[in-house]
Structure formats: structure tokens, C-alpha cells
Amino acid sequence: MKSLLIANRGEIAVRVIRTAQEMGIRTIAIFSELDRDALHVDIADEAWNVGGAPAAESYLNIENVLRIAHESGAEAIHPGYGFLSENATFANAVQEAGLIWVGPPASAIEAMGDKITSRRNAEAFGVPTVPGITDPVTTVDEVLSLAEDFGYPVAIKAAHGGGGKGLRVVRSAEEAGDAFDGAKREAEAYFGNAQVYVEKYLDKPRHVEAQILFDQHGNGVFLGERDCSVQRRHQKLIEETPSPGITNKQRKVLGKAAIDAGRSCDYVNAGTVEFLMDQQGDFYFLEMNTRLQVEHTVTEMVTGLDLVEWQLRIAAGEELSIDSVEPRGHAIEFRINAEDPFNEYLPTPGQVVEWEEPAGPGVRVDSWIRPGTSVSQYYDNLMAKLVVWGADREAAINRGKRALREFKVVGVASTIPAHLTVLDHEAFVEGRHHTKWMEDSVKLGEGEPNVAPHMPEEEETTKRDITVEVGGRRFKVSYWAPESSVGGQVKRRPPRLTSSGSSGGSDGVVSAPMQGTIVKVSVKAGESIEAGEPICVLEAMKMENEVLSPSDGDVVELRVEPGDTVAAGQVIAIIK
Secondary structure (H helix, E strand, O other), X not given: OOEEEEOOOHHHHHHHHHHHHHOOOEEEEEEEHHHOOOHHHHHOOEEEEEEOOOHHHOOOOHHHHHHHHHHHOOOEEEOOOOOOOOOHHHHHHHHHOOOEEOOOOHHHHHHHHOHHHHHHHHHHOOOOEOOEOOOOEOOHHHHHHHHHHHOOXXXXXXXXXXXXXXXXXXXXXXXXXXXXXXXXXXXXXXHOOXXXXXXXXXXXXXXXXEEEEEOOOOOEEEEEEEEEEEEEOOEEEEEEEOOOOOOHHHHHHHHHHHHHHHHOOOOOEEEEEEEEEOOOOOEEEEEEEOOOOOOHHHHHHHHOOOHHHHHHHHHOOOOOOOOOOOOOOEEEEEEXXXXXXXXXXXXXXXXXXXXXXXXXXXXXXXXXOOOOOEEOOOOOOEEEEEEEEEOOHHHHHHHHHHHHHHOEEEOOOOOHHHHHHHHOOHHHHOOOOOOOHHHHHXXXXXXXXXXXXXXXXXXXXXXXXXXXXXXXXXXXXXXXXXXXXXXXXXOOOOOOOOOOOOOEOOOOEEEOOOOEEEEEEOOOOOOEEOOOOEEEEEXXXXXXXXXXXXXXXXEEEEOOOOOOEEOOOOEEEEEO
């Protein structure tokens, strides 16, 4: 393998390019119109324009990607994660074009990409699964009937997806209708298939996943587990290895189940088998991700292996030379997302004005951001992954605190304050957290870094930092000032939602809290609405956000419909 096209963007494209270059492989980047000046474009040996800003026109455009592969003379394609990484049609097309596909066979992607088929395969190989059905549900009545059988709560899940997309939890019969419609809508939007199924929703489980490698000669190896229980909206925020919640005996059971799951679909290359562990310590197969995971970095930190290197070596036909691994120390990954944790984790697309990454012993940052980089509504809001290593979990936590405090992000809100709050929480330190723990128990303190003090509604403000010396000692002082009084480039305060999750003032004008696309409208002009009821669903940066009415009243004007693209601050509706 002498040349590699990376069919992705952002930090994972940078990550793959760097390893490939270390292996002496010529790297070929692709970029959308928005990514012309992106880091992955600059560091690749060559870069090609793949299309317009929307992913469907660029990073999801199979025809354009294959055309560039042909014209650039690429021998292989690495899909990264997201986009086309788990698209069996793309995997087949790559191989039919005579190129090396850095990933599993299309048949394995299909088998594990369909949640129903993957459950059946896993069960056939003795892998325990969550109580549920292996047939799609097509009506709300079926959901209600299954909920009676399993007992509430139950989960309605996309048959062809993951990552919390197309997933709705039903805790009562009254919630079933909206949950069923929402799950099908997201499943269709994100995965192009509206099929959903139902399974028992486990209360307060841990999310533990197993990293595996299989070569083309039938050899497989378990590289350890990762604990991904710190989540919100079913999206992982912090991952670590080894898991603080399992014993060595449980680890062996987990590893065997993961290898069996891989063999159930004749797996090849790097893959991750995800499990839920209940409060009794029993594991249940959740899904298999047929690609490299975002959190693969923590496994690399404790094993010393480069998983991208092994992906490329396996794709080139090499045989595994690893029988087992002995992890050393403890590693934790923090996802630095463009989200405001003080504002219900609202996505905050915009320009990054200042960006300073931490460094020092045991610190790794995988990112694609530089000062001036814009985080777009069109793509995922992951800006960087901060990964720390320590001799034990306590040391890793302390190193994580230090590194997070060094990390400077100005221009967009980030998840750094949430990470620091988690690391100081007694339940996390003692390893007692679960998948619902963060949403239920973690409350951010005072001193919100992205919230200005009260100012008149018409006054825009910006946060400024100055350095002063008092008695020879240096202090940093932060203050908020009217934007009109500050020259040069400034950080604009992101639009704020009310506590109910709506954007609107006393005049009844409801505006978009961020730029995005309207995917559902819940009211009609002329209808009455109560405070807290949904007006519409706004999708931005791969997340759905309900815009709620700020008050009781009548919808005297409705300015959006499904499919509309709106800008931050654009008027959506007027309530009187």
C-alpha cells in the first residue's frame, strides 16, 4: 500500500493522515467547500475538492469520492468514522473499483449495521443480549403490547443506526406515540431507513465496550475494554480504560463475548463491540461498530499500539502478531465539543478566536482546530479529543484536571467546564456512575464562563480578559463590556435559551437559538399553545433540539416549515 485516500474530515482525518505518513504512505485528503483551509487539507500530501458544504454533496457523495480516488491514483481508502464508514454500499463500491478497503467486509457491515440481524447473530454465538424482539415494529400498538410484556421503560431504537440517534425511551403509554414517530423520523434522516425495534430499557447500566482486531487469516485479539458511561443525550462525553466498574473475571467474559460477536459475522479489521452492564454485573450485547471508534485513543495509550497502523497493515493482508495485551496504567478521553454545558448543551457553531492546547507528560490532543477555524452547523461539533494517561486512575484524573484547565477555547462555548465538574464529583471519583448519571446528578456550579451578567435586552456584550499586577502579584481579571465599546475581533455571546429550552422574549417573538434545519413543526398558525409546549424541532450539528413556547398564547404567526434552513436569531414564530 503506497497511497491512501482518507474519506473524511476533522480530527479523524488528521489522525489517519499522520499515521499513514509515518508508514511512508502518500496521503490524499478530500475537502468540501467549507473545509478548503482545514488542517487535514494542509498536512496531507495532496488534497481534492469533493463538493459543496452539505455532507450529501461532499463527504457522503460516493461517486465523487471514487472519482477522486481514481484521478489521484489512490490504492486504498480509509473511511474514518461517521459519514461513509459503515456504509456497505460504499465498501462494496471501493472493492469493485479495485481499491483496498480499510475496514471490514461489506457483509459484516450489513450484518452488524442492522440491529435486528446483529442481535440474532450474537445470540446464535452465545452472546447475551438485552431482552427484546428481533423483528421491526410498524405501529404504536405493537410498542404498547411489547411494553406490557417487558415492563416499562422500553427503548425504541433505529434498526440501522447507533450513537443515540433514532432512540427514544418510553416510560409510559402516553409517551409511546411521540416516541415512535420521533425514532422513525430520526432513523430515516440519519440512516436512510426508518425501521425501528423495541427492547427492554435497562435502568442505570454501565456502558462498556470491547476493542477487537481480526486479520484476514481468521486471527482475532481482544485489546481491552473502555467505559463510556459518562453520557448526555445518549452521546458519550468521557471514556476511560480500564473500566472502574468491572473485575478481571468479568473482563475475561467480556473479551470472549466480543470475539464471539466478531466471529458471528466473519469480521476483519478493527471493530468495537458495545455492551450494557446491569447493576448485578451481567453484560448484554448492545451493538457492534464496524469501524474505528472516536475513543480508540485510550486503548492506544494503555497498550502502546497504533490502531490505525494495524488497520492499514491488516487491510494490506498482514497477519496479526499480537496474541494478547497487558494494559499499563489508566487513560481517560474528554470530548471537547462546541456545546454550551450551561445552556442544555446547545451546539455553538461559530469561529474559534483563540485556541491553546495543553501539553506535558501523559497528555495527547487529537484536534483539527486552529485560531480562526470555523465550526460549521453542517458537521459534527467535535473540536478535539483530550487524552490523558496516568499510572493509575487517580493520577489520570488529576492529570485530566490540570490539562483541562490549560485548554483555552475562545469564540465558541465548549464542554470543558462540564468535564471539570465531572472529575470533581464524588460518584465519578468512586466509579459509581452510569449512563443516566450525568443527566440526573451532575449540576454545573456558579461562575458560568459563557453567561454574561444581566444587561438590557438590546445591549450585546462580550467577555474580555485583562492582566493586572497588585503588590507585585499577577492576576487575570474577566469582565463583560458592551460590544460597541470593544474594538477588533470579539467573542459574541451565543444565543441563550430560557430554562424551558426556548428562545423568546416578553414580546412573544420566538427566534432560532442556533443556525440549523427545521425537521418538524408541531403547531399551526392560529392555534393556541401553552408555555413549554414544542413549536418545532431544530436540527443542527447532528443534534435535534426542541424549540418550546416561552408563554401561553396564540400562534399569530408561524414563519417556518419542515426543511427550512434558519440562522441564529431568525424569527420562527410570534406568540400573543
